Amino acid sequence: MxxxxxxxxxxxxxxxxxxxxxxxxxxxxxxEARWAYGTGFSDPLLGVDTTVPAGLDGADLAAYCLMxxxxxxxxxxxxxxxxxxxxxxxxxxxxxxxxxDLLGQARLLLTRAGQADGTGRGEDELAYWREAHEFRNxxxxxxxxxxxxxxxxxxxxxxxxxxALYGLLAGHPDPVLAAVAARGVLELAxxxxxxxxxxxxxxxxxxxxxxxxxxxxxxxxxxxxELFTPHPVELRIGADPSxxxxxxxxxxxxxxxxxxxxxxxxxxLAFVGGRAGRDGVHTEALGPLLAEFQxxxxxxxxxxx
Amino acid sequence: MVxxxxxxxxxxxxxxxPELPMLTLAELGVLAEVETDGRAVTAWLTPTYxxxxxxxxxxxxxxxxxxxxxxxxxxxxxxxxPPWSTDRITEDGRRKLAEAGIAPPGPAGPPLLRxxxxxxxxxxxxxxxxxxxxxxxxxxxxxxxxxxxxxxxREPFERIKEI
Numbered sequence: 001m002x003x004x005x006x007x008x009x010x011x012x013x014x015x016x017x018x019x020x021x022x023x024x025x026x027x028x029x030x031x032e033a034r035w036a037y038g039t040g041f042s043d044p045l046l047g048v049d050t051t052v053p054a055g056l057d058g059a060d061l062a063a064y065c066l067m068x069x070x071x072x073x074x075x076x077x078x079x080x081x082x083x084x085x086x087x088x089x090x091x092x093x094x095x096x097x098x099x100x101d102l103l104g105q106a107r108l109l110l111t112r113a114g115q116a117d118g119t120g121r122g123e124d125e126l127a128y129w130r131e132a133h134e135f136r137n138x139x140x141x142x143x144x145x146x147x148x149x150x151x152x153x154x155x156x157x158x159x160x161x162x163x164a165l166y167g168l169l170a171g172h173p174d175p176v177l178a179a180v181a182a183r184g185v186l187e188l189a190x191x192x193x194x195x196x197x198x199x200x201x202x203x204x205x206x207x208x209x210x211x212x213x214x215x216x217x218x219x220x221x222x223x224x225x226e227l228f229t230p231h232p233v234e235l236r237i238g239a240d241p242s243x244x245x246x247x248x249x250x251x252x253x254x255x256x257x258x259x260x261x262x263x264x265x266x267x268x269l270a271f272v273g274g275r276a277g278r279d280g281v282h283t284e285a286l287g288p289l290l291a292e293f294q295x296x297x298x299x300x301x302x303x304x305x
Numbered sequence: 306m307v308x309x310x311x312x313x314x315x316x317x318x319x320x321x322x323p324e325l326p327m328l329t330l331a332e333l334g335v336l337a338e339v340e341t342d343g344r345a346v347t348a349w350l351t352p353t354y355x356x357x358x359x360x361x362x363x364x365x366x367x368x369x370x371x372x373x374x375x376x377x378x379x380x381x382x383x384x385x386x387p388p389w390s391t392d393r394i395t396e397d398g399r400r401k402l403a404e405a406g407i408a409p410p411g412p413a414g415p416p417l418l419r420x421x422x423x424x425x426x427x428x429x430x431x432x433x434x435x436x437x438x439x440x441x442x443x444x445x446x447x448x449x450x451x452x453x454x455x456x457x458x459r460e461p462f463e464r465i466k467e468i
Contacts, residue, residue: 044383045383045385046364046381046382046383047349047380047381047382047383047384048382048383048384048385090441090442090444090452093442093444093445093446094442094443094444097444097445097448098444100354100356100358100448101354101355101356101448102356103356104352104354104355104356104357105355105356107355107356108355108385175386176385178386179385179386179388180355180385182386182387182388183354183355183385183388183389184355186388186468187354187355187468190443190466190468193443194443194444196420200420254420255420258420
């Protein structure tokens with residue numbers, strides 16, 4: 001008598017069902033294959049032709065990808081800080097979704113940077129092992145979240161400007177940068193739409209919500225102009241951001257007018273000796289952000305799970 | 306390189322999407338191309354969103370299925386250009402989504418910047434077929450989905466949003 005019978009009461013039907021389901025998943029998808037994290041498939045540019053096109057300087061291309069990648073990475077971190085803290089669950093899901101889009105763009109751009117500069121540094125090395133002065137993001141994205149209206153104002157400025165930039169970059173000679181931009185322009189359109197909808201809702205809401213929205217705009221507005229101030233690398237790579245100033249300001253002015261808000265007259269935040277985020281000169285807000293972002297990777301270098 | 310025989314494509318095409326398992330990668334439009342060169346197979350995948358966390362698992366699944374089907378040398382590669390669009394979801398894929406209670410997307414295109422009153426696309430409830438539906442949130446449980454509700458049957462449902 002070699003038949004085995006499961007004794008009723010010893011193994012519930014639920015247990016049997018679980019094991020049945022696992023075995024029916026098919027032998028070809030067993031075990032570790034289901035868990036791809038940490039496998040060779042983690043390269044976000046796996047198999048993409050990463051030759052730097054003739055006529056482009058690899059160091060410049062890398063520096064430029066680092067600028068855009070750091071913008072996306074740092075703002076993704078700020079958006080993620082809203083997780084468990086947003087006014088409503090739906091907004092929390094929305095803000096973290098936007099952060100996920102930006103994180104994906106950052107992974108591609110940082111990977112591209114590490115290839116194009118010839119150092120072979122991967123995304124993790126660039127994200128976790130650089131110091132604040134090595135980050136090339138604009139100061140707009142590192143500013144603290146403030147309240148919800150403040151974060152909406154920052155997102156409105158960034159998404160409007162970055163969507164416009166990606167629209168231009170979709171035709172860039174570097175195929176990787178162009179592909180990231182072509183994908184990103186549609187993602188940023190959703191970000192812009194989200195921020196615009198909340199700006200209208202708060203600005204056109206109660207006097208109190210309008211005052212909070214206006215205060216948020218007033219706080220972030222001095223950081224806007226840095227996005228349009230060309231850095232020599234941006235000029236050499238053929239992506240002069242000053243061309244965006246007029247159309248972006250026009251779009252923002254239309255949104256604020258519809259929302260019953262005022263375009264702030266605040267002057268741009270000064271550069272320090274002609275340098276700002278694109279040269280690694282940041283506000284005091286970036287250090288604590290990076291400390292939180294990098295602490296686990298630095299405590300356990302090279303850890304996998 | 307020669308054109309892929311139907312079998313290698315069929316094997317890769319049948320791999321289910323990890324987040325929408327009622328759809329195959331081919332029906333989702335993520336499987337861009339499969340090429341065979343002798344005993345070697347190369348499959349190209351196009352990620353949906355920049356930050357889609359499922360792409361690594363998709364690549365691992367395609368790799369495992371092709372090897373299990375007897376192809377000794379398998380490469381899975383990413384193709385970013387042209388970007389994925391919801392227009393790449395096949396008719397079968399759209400039908401299966403609706404059968405699973407997820408409203409399929411309409412024609413792709415960026416959301417238009419609207420400054421006037423919000424006007425949503427007309428969306429049919431995948432549960433009851435009702436047309437009195439409203440968007441609860443443009444963002445849902447995954448990057449590609451929005452959260453809706455039907456005022457006819459009072460049930461919430463998810464919807465693939467156009468991109």
